[in-house]
Amino acid sequence: MPRIQSPAELEKFREDILAGRDPQKPCIAVCTGTGCIALGATEVVAALKREIKKQGLETAVDVKVDIRETGCPGFCERGPVVVIYPEEICYLQVKPEDAGEILAETILAGKVIDRLLYADPVSGDKSVRESDVPFYRNQTRLLIGNNIKLNPKSIEDYLALGGYTALVKVLTGMEPEQVVGLVKDSNLRGRGGAGFPAGKKWEFARKSPGDTKYVVVNADEGDPGAFMDRALLEGNPHAVLEGLLIGAYAIGAHEGFLYVRQEYPLAVENVTLAILAAGELGLLGKDILGSGFDFSVKVHRGAGAFVCGEETALLRSLEGKPGEPSARPPYPAVKGLWGRPTNINNVETWANVPLIINRGSDFFTKIGTEKSKGTKIFSLVGKVKNTGLVEVPMGITLRDIIYKIGGGIPGDKKFKAVQTGGPSGGCIPAEYLDMGVDFDELAKVGAIMGSGGMIVMDEDTCMVDVARYFLNFLSDESCGKCTPCREGIRQMLKILTDISRGKGREGDIELLEALAETTRDASLCALGGSAPNPVLSTIRYFKEEYEAHIKEKRCPAFVCKDLISYYIDPDKCSACMICLRKCPVDAILGGKKRIHVIDQEKCTSCGTCFEVCPPRFGAVRRLSGEPVPPPIPEEARTLAGESKRQ
Amino acid sequence: MSEILLKIDGKEVKAGEGMTVYEAAKSAGILIPTLCHHEKLTPYGACRICTVEVETAGRKRLVAACVYPVEPGMVVSTRSEKVDRTRKVILEELLAHAPDSEDLRRLAQEYGADADRFEKEPVFCILCGLCVRYCSEIKRKYAVGFSDRGPKREIIFIPEVASRECWDCKECFELCPTSYVQAAYVLAEALAFPGRTGVSPPEE
Ligand SMILES: Cc1cc2nc3c(=O)[nH]c(=O)nc-3n(C[C@H](O)[C@H](O)[C@H](O)COP(=O)(O)O)c2cc1C
Numbered sequence: 001m002p003r004i005q006s007p008a009e010l011e012k013f014r015e016d017i018l019a020g021r022d023p024q025k026p027c028i029a030v031c032t033g034t035g036c037i038a039l040g041a042t043e044v045v046a047a048l049k050r051e052i053k054k055q056g057l058e059t060a061v062d063v064k065v066d067i068r069e070t071g072c073p074g075f076c077e078r079g080p081v082v083v084i085y086p087e088e089i090c091y092l093q094v095k096p097e098d099a100g101e102i103l104a105e106t107i108l109a110g111k112v113i114d115r116l117l118y119a120d121p122v123s124g125d126k127s128v129r130e131s132d133v134p135f136y137r138n139q140t141r142l143l144i145g146n147n148i149k150l151n152p153k154s155i156e157d158y159l160a161l162g163g164y165t166a167l168v169k170v171l172t173g174m175e176p177e178q179v180v181g182l183v184k185d186s187n188l189r190g191r192g193g194a195g196f197p198a199g200k201k202w203e204f205a206r207k208s209p210g211d212t213k214y215v216v217v218n219a220d221e222g223d224p225g226a227f228m229d230r231a232l233l234e235g236n237p238h239a240v241l242e243g244l245l246i247g248a249y250a251i252g253a254h255e256g257f258l259y260v261r262q263e264y265p266l267a268v269e270n271v272t273l274a275i276l277a278a279g280e281l282g283l284l285g286k287d288i289l290g291s292g293f294d295f296s297v298k299v300h301r302g303a304g305a306f307v308c309g310e311e312t313a314l315l316r317s318l319e320g321k322p323g324e325p326s327a328r329p330p331y332p333a334v335k336g337l338w339g340r341p342t343n344i345n346n347v348e349t350w351a352n353v354p355l356i357i358n359r360g361s362d363f364f365t366k367i368g369t370e371k372s373k374g375t376k377i378f379s380l381v382g383k384v385k386n387t388g389l390v391e392v393p394m395g396i397t398l399r400d401i402i403y404k405i406g407g408g409i410p411g412d413k414k415f416k417a418v419q420t421g422g423p424s425g426g427c428i429p430a431e432y433l434d435m436g437v438d439f440d441e442l443a444k445v446g447a448i449m450g451s452g453g454m455i456v457m458d459e460d461t462c463m464v465d466v467a468r469y470f471l472n473f474l475s476d477e478s479c480g481k482c483t484p485c486r487e488g489i490r491q492m493l494k495i496l497t498d499i500s501r502g503k504g505r506e507g508d509i510e511l512l513e514a515l516a517e518t519t520r521d522a523s524l525c526a527l528g529g530s531a532p533n534p535v536l537s538t539i540r541y542f543k544e545e546y547e548a549h550i551k552e553k554r555c556p557a558f559v560c561k562d563l564i565s566y567y568i569d570p571d572k573c574s575a576c577m578i579c580l581r582k583c584p585v586d587a588i589l590g591g592k593k594r595i596h597v598i599d600q601e602k603c604t605s606c607g608t609c610f611e612v613c614p615p616r617f618g619a620v621r622r623l624s625g626e627p628v629p630p631p632i633p634e635e636a637r638t639l640a641g642e643s644k645r646q
Numbered sequence: 647m648s649e650i651l652l653k654i655d656g657k658e659v660k661a662g663e664g665m666t667v668y669e670a671a672k673s674a675g676i677l678i679p680t681l682c683h684h685e686k687l688t689p690y691g692a693c694r695i696c697t698v699e700v701e702t703a704g705r706k707r708l709v710a711a712c713v714y715p716v717e718p719g720m721v722v723s724t725r726s727e728k729v730d731r732t733r734k735v736i737l738e739e740l741l742a743h744a745p746d747s748e749d750l751r752r753l754a755q756e757y758g759a760d761a762d763r764f765e766k767e768p769v770f771c772i773l774c775g776l777c778v779r780y781c782s783e784i785k786r787k788y789a790v791g792f793s794d795r796g797p798k799r800e801i802i803f804i805p806e807v808a809s810r811e812c813w814d815c816k817e818c819f820e821l822c823p824t825s826y827v828q829a830a831y832v833l834a835e836a837l838a839f840p841g842r843t844g845v846s847p848p849e850e
Pocket residue numbers: 189190191192193194195196198218219220221222223306307308309310311312344345346347349350451525526527
């Protein structure tokens with residue numbers, strides 16, 4: 001394919017692609033994103049290909065059904081995900097053994113395979129079409145919804161969906177200032193954490209003096225459990241590239257960098273292929289589409305530390321220096337990569353740009369709340385029935401996300417809190433479930449949007465333990481450069497660990513608050529600035545839990561091992577020997593017809609006996625904050641008469 | 647260079663563009679404490695003892711005076727209640743590691759910091775980075791650097807370089823607010839290049 005020289009040639013090329021495609025031809029889209037591959041998607045694709053041959057669907061001239069290997073549509077938990085076009089039939093948890101049936105029944109006979117459909121866990125109702133599945137139905141999938149519609153390794157697929165029309169629009173009819181103006185009008189705010197208005201940032205970079213400027217994609221995505229940027233980059237790399245190209249044109253940059261997290265090999269592969277394909281077609285390089293605009297882009301693999309996602313650290317790392325944050329100002333827009341004006345945005349921010357150009361700022365500002373526009377992708381995990389990536393309009397309530405999309409809390413447990421914003425986010429209690437989710441509302445309740453992590457916690461969660469867990473993560477990830485972060489996190493973690501071990505002291509809560517204030521307000525970068533959120537939000541909403549740990553040495557959720565004991569109620573024990581056999585440390589004394597007793601010295605509070613004691617006996621009790629009753633005397637342990645109680 | 651007008655502790659101060667708040671304050675005779683700052687070295691902004699409270703456009707926040715550039719109309723207070731409280735906590739955190747440092751003890755007195763507020767973990771170094779920056783920026787020898795991160799961060803001498811370069815330099819020793827750099831050097835010498843003491847050049 002020779003380089004495309006003009007917008008008209010690109011449109012011709014697009015028409016040719018579309019002319020060669022029959023929208024009514026059956027197509028089996030299989031998600032081959034990282035999540036589904038782990039669940040066996042590659043084998044599903046192979047099986048489908050074998051069956052196509054076997055069932056005579058492939059002739060010398062033609063294949064009667066297409067297979068499309070796509071990126072992640074978000075419902076990884078039920079992967080491998082398969083969607084069959086044109087009907088959009090959605091099959092979940094597909095196995096290679098299902099391939100024959102899918103072709104014979106669905107493709108050839110036009111029948112839906114009931115077993116592979118999504119079934120509502122309560123009513124049992126089945127959903128046939130992808131858009132009917134409750135998990136998807138309540139989302140607004142402007143960005144991630146395209147993933148299942150295209151093969152990320154095919155630029156033709158992207159073009160067939162209208163890809164690069166935004167670029168053409170910008171290069172042929174808009175001055176750079178107009179592009180900046182449009183992005184400003186859209187009120188797009190950065191999706192990487194702080195929510196800074198993208199248009200404003202572009203304007204700073206555009207106005208910043210200098211001939212050489214850079215644009216950067218932040219794809220470091222260090223939040224454990226978050227993978228929206230991976231899904232976008234893996235599943236629709238051209239959308240990110242197109243956004244970057246438009247930003248570069250607007251700012252006046254001719255070189256760009258994608259800083260991709262070390263652990264994302266498939267994202268690196270797909271985006272590298274996308275760059276090659278775009279380069280071959282003439283959508284990258286010199287004189288793009290005859291416009292005179294030059295732009296090239298390089299992929300850089302991250303250094304593997306969480307803090308490298310912080311923009312100043314990321315830029316140092318790109319320069320080949322240690323990835324350590326530095327003071328701002330100067331901001332990257334003034335003095336960024338190699339001292340030049342640089343505009344850095346998150347993957348999801350860039351991916352929104354083509355959408356805004358194509359559909360206008362009015363379209364975009366109609367979605368969302370007054371100050372947060374558009375959609376946001378969250379990574380919904382923890383104690384919810386449906387986990388995965390969910391794209392929702394800003395302003396949606398937490399309740400809708402957790403109950404309508406997430407399907408609620410499994411096992412009839414009670415909701416306790418939802419933690420938003422990654423490791424340095426805050427925990428929001430049930431009283432705010434009806435709050436609309438956007439940048440400012442989250443901040444008001446002591447949480448953050450962050451990059452969109454959302455962890456649901458049920459009643460079995462100890463909030464002191466949660467704070468300790470996140471501080472432990474942050475302690476490993478702080479770069480250690482500045483005192484308030486390095487030392488503040490160290491001391492807060494120590495106190496939290498002590499509290500969870502029953503060594504909490506009067507005054508610890510106040511001390512935590514003092515440390516948190518200094519860490520939050522005096523740290524050099526936003527890692528320290530946000531690190532106290534897990535501590536402050538749990539103190540704010542769950543103070544009584546802290547007090548129970550400190551004053552009564554009691555863990556109300558029965559999580560902190562040092563504060564709980566297990567005890568076998570002699571009146572209920574039937575000497576069934578189950579716990580005795582399962583105890584990993586042989587701490588249970590007893591025998592046939594002998595009431596069992598836990599040796600408290602040996603017991604590690606693992607809880608196994610509590611779990612395995614048959615509910616009809618329910619003899620094992622969890623205790624916290626109260627003394628363990630003394631064991632019954634040896635001579636009283638023999639069970640009289642019948643071997644088992646009823 | 648255009649002149650910038652700002653207010654520091656109620657005093658009108660004229661500063662040059664590009665000056666830091668620390669420099670502007672100093673020019674007006676207001677001394678802000680520092681630990682990691684050195685005139686000859688690139689500003690680092692790590693110890694945060696120079697934290698001051700600034701107000702711009704009605705918003706108050708803390709910034710590190712040694713790296714923060716002056717802005718027109720900025721209102722700075724170098725000893726607000728919040729500043730003092732912050733410096734006190736920072737000092738207490740550092741004193742857990744370097745209880746004997748003269749600089750820290752002097753500041754602790756001024757800010758009422760309790761040296762025993764946090765459990766002692768004397769590692770002596772407060773990670774101000776003066777030795778590291780001095781060696782790399784002024785001497786260009788790179789004999790001492792940082793290793794690891796977070797609470798595990800420490801300075802280390804690179805034995806191959808230190809054994810060649812340090813014996814007749816030792817200029818970083820005087821900069822160290824805790825005298826740890828000297829101890830670290832002696833230790834590195836004992837462990838990694840014994841026999842090469844401070845008095846004789848290394849054998850070739
Ligand atoms: C510790 C830390 C880690 C960060 N990690 C990321 C990250 O992985 N991805 C990201 O886009 N932004 C991350 N950020 C935010 C960036 O510093 C920066 O704000 C962002 O890239 C700007 O892009 P945006 O305006 O499009 O959000 C991180 C910030 C901090 C303080």
